[in-house]
Structure formats: C-alpha cells, structure tokens
Amino acid sequence: MSIRKQLVACACVAGLVSSGCYSTYYVPKSEFERLQSVANVESSVVVKSDDGEGVEVNRDTSLYVRSNGGRRYPVTPFNFKITQSQLVASDRDTLLALNDVASYEVDHLSIGWTATLIAIGAAAAAGIIVYTVLSTGEKSFGE
Numbered sequence: 652m653s654i655r656k657q658l659v660a661c662a663c664v665a666g667l668v669s670s671g672c673y674s675t676y677y678v679p680k681s682e683f684e685r686l687q688s689v690a691n692v693e694s695s696v697v698v699k700s701d702d703g704e705g706v707e708v709n710r711d712t713s714l715y716v717r718s719n720g721g722r723r724y725p726v727t728p729f730n731f732k733i734t735q736s737q738l739v740a741s742d743r744d745t746l747l748a749l750n751d752v753a754s755y756e757v758d759h760l761s762i763g764w765t766a767t768l769i770a771i772g773a774a775a776a777a778g779i780i781v782y783t784v785l786s787t788g789e790k791s792f793g794e
Contacts, residue, residue, distance in 0.1 A: 675757070678757055736749055
C-alpha cells in the first residue's frame with residue numbers, strides 16, 4: 652500500500668471518528684413549543700417524541716427544525732419563540748414561517764455508538780501501521 656493510500660485511509664478514519672453518532676428524535680410542535688423562552692431553566696425539560704419516548708433537553712442539547720425543502724436549521728434551546736405564524740431564533744438569525752417547517756428535531760450524542768466507532772477507527776489505524784511496518788522490505792542503495 653502506498654503512502655498516499657495510507658494517508659487517505661487515515662484521513663477517512665479521522666473524519667469518521669471526529670463526527671460521532673447522533674440519535675435524532677422527532678417531536679411534535681406542541682412539545683417543541685415547551686422548549687421556547689423558558690425562564691430560569693437550571694437543569695432540563697423532558698419532552699415526548701413522536702414515538703412516545705421521553706427526551707431530555709438541556710441548554711447543551713442540539714435542537715433543529717427541518718424545512719419542507721429538507722434544510723436543517725439549528726435552534727438554541729430555551730432561546731427561541733414560536734408565534735402563530737413563524738419561528739424566531741434571533742441568536743441564529745433564523746426566521747421561518749411555520750408553514751415551511753416539516754419537522755422538529757432533538758439530537759443526542761450516542762455514547763455507545765461513538766465509542767464503537769472510535770474503537771473501529773483506532774483498530775483500522777493500528778492495522779495500517781502494522782501492515783506498513785511488516786510490508787516494508789530491506790532497501791539498499793546502488794544495486
């Protein structure tokens with residue numbers, strides 16, 4: 652395996668490991684509205700997903716709204732407003748008509764899947780290094 656292929660393989664592994672795995676929960680609008688402009692939220696709020704699961708949301712949780720066109724817009728928890736006709740997230744410079752919102756989403760980092768991905772990436776990198784060391788023959792100059 653050439654050094655160029657090894658570098659590309661290592662870059663791919665690094666990209667996968669750095670991205671992590673997320674679980675996305677879709678919540679109804681009525682539950683998502685509970686996460687807007689809540690005063691003095693010290694800990695977290697639990698909302699129900701479309702599947703009936705309880706999903707914990709705190710200030711560090713990733714929230715998104717997806718437009719009918721498929722674009723995801725990030726929303727800061729407890730710092731947005733939903734009126735009768737629009738969603739306003741002023742800290743993100745986002746103003747969306749509610750007619751254009753297809754879904755409301757909460758993302759949680761999946762620690763188990765991320766740890767598995769890191770382990771696979773580390774094993775792949777170690778395999779590439781071992782292969783490189785074992786496949787190099789003795790080199791001599793002037794032959």
